[in-house]
Amino acid sequence: MFRVLHLADLHLGHRPDLPAPLQEEVCRERNGVLKAAVDLALDPRQEISMVLIAGDLFDHHQPEAPLVEETIRELGRLEAAGIRVVTVPGNHDEITYNDAVYRREARRWPGLLVTEPMPAKVATLNINGDACHLVAMAYTGGVSRVDGPLKDFPPAEGSGVTLAVFHGSLDWDGGERSLPLDGEALAAAGYDYIALGHIHRGGQKHLGRSQACYAGMVAGRSFADPGTGSWTIVTLGDGPARVEQVPAQVTPWRVVEVDVTAFHEPEELEAAIRESLDPGALMQVRLVGTIAFELALEGLQARLGHLCSYLELVNDTEGWAPEVLESLAAEPTIRGLFVRRLRAKLAGAAGPGEAELVRRALFRGLLALKGGGRSCRL
Incomplete structure (x- = not known):
């Protein structure tokens, strides 16, 4: 049994439409959300073994250099503590572009950076002595073959726990870059947990034996996009996935x-x-x-x-x-x-x-x- 902190849509670097100097204050708080997440994961009471980032960690594929350095430093704290880190690019911080942050910083990015352009088994990790199989993809324009909702997913492994991580839209086709995902096909794949990003309001859905979950945006961007105000922590490996929401200290x-x-x-x-x-x-x-x-x-x-x-x-x-x-x-x-x-x-x-x-x-x-x-x- 192990516990996972599921993050998505932090949109670090976003500048809210607020007057100065309040804009700077809120921007600093939003950019500090990752540090708060790392502190939470490092809290021994939480017993976190893995952090999944399901896309749109950044608000743009070219975030400012100081923010990139701070992000690598924070994720490096997790790796140094033995907590596994998995990062999936989204549609805001899309890996498609030659100057994308994930291409420039791939060699020193902490943990596992997913670059597969189509759904694939990307790794098997040893988590507390148990096998954790990861299925994921990073949408890449001109390479990812998206013609309607994706249906071709590798099946879950027979032993251990299988996690899928996607930044996409479940049972909704918002266009190729929204990465539409077919719910019936995901259910048939039989994953233990499907970590999703892209829908900021969060939410969960049972897909056969699988539990699919949008972590949602922790700290809001606007009145129309207010965020969830909570962290998503998942317990895996002992029966069905159990999802809990932990309050986050962010300005609502x-x-x-x-x-x-x-x-x-x-x-x-x-x-x-x-x-x-x-x-x-x-x-x-x-x-x-x-x-x-x-x-x-x-x-x-x-x-x-x-x-x-x-x-x-x-x-x-x-x-x-x-x-x-x-x-x-x-x-x-x-x-x-x-x-x-x-x-x-x-x-x-x-x-x-x-x-x-x-x-x-x-x-x-x-x-x-x-x-x-x-x-x-x-």
Whole structure:
């Protein structure tokens, strides 16, 4: 029996779309995720014997030299401690290119670097006295033969444990570089564990006797790609593979939705947003529903932005309540004239499509006249 730390999609070197100096701070934290993973693997309480990296260790096939040196140094700590390391290139750090990091650094890359362009048995390792057979591949443009989902996988060995490692899309054909994998064919191969990368949200699936698992991205890249916030550790060699998730100490990206419809005063909305904020998180608050008062995003941002690591307010409301529009239309101002004219156009709209365009124009025009915007960043 032995335990494996399954990593994938760390995307070291990624620079998130955040204002300076926060961008640098988050980038440094993300690049430190590998060191945290190595520290976890070296913790004797975890009893880790192998670290599998299932693709996209880097965000680009040409990461900056200092990051490459740091990565080799960290993986070397594992090798020095007798922990086996297996690295599979992904589609971001693709091995295809002549200047790819894995081609330049192949001779000094710690552990086993997979370069086979098609599924193949790449090694048999001795792990705690047991045979561990590895099946893997590294997609290589112009060499890998990918015409629809891959189905030709070498069968599991009769003795020991067989692990497969792929950076690809299980039962989904997103194109050749997404490395589509046929689930039925993988099930027929009979592997003990299938370590997958490429799908950032993580997840598991039984394929016959096999346990397939996407480790997911530990530290997020954006609000749309928030990461899992956990490590994936697998126990093998004593019955079916057992997968556990261990919390990781990373800054979370969190999205919350606040419905403004129930609020009649700006102070009520501000209190609700304040209540939803996590001080240690990067926060996006999406406002939905119908507005019953004038919405001043910049003021909210100024008063609330310091309550968390980062705050982004996004206005996804449907527009102003009818009574608010009535009040605005009665104003002897340019804004009042704008509302009256757009409401007249809305009443005379030729169909649903034109009416929707007029509603959007009214909504966005009022935001502009109020000095607000669809989203406001601090």
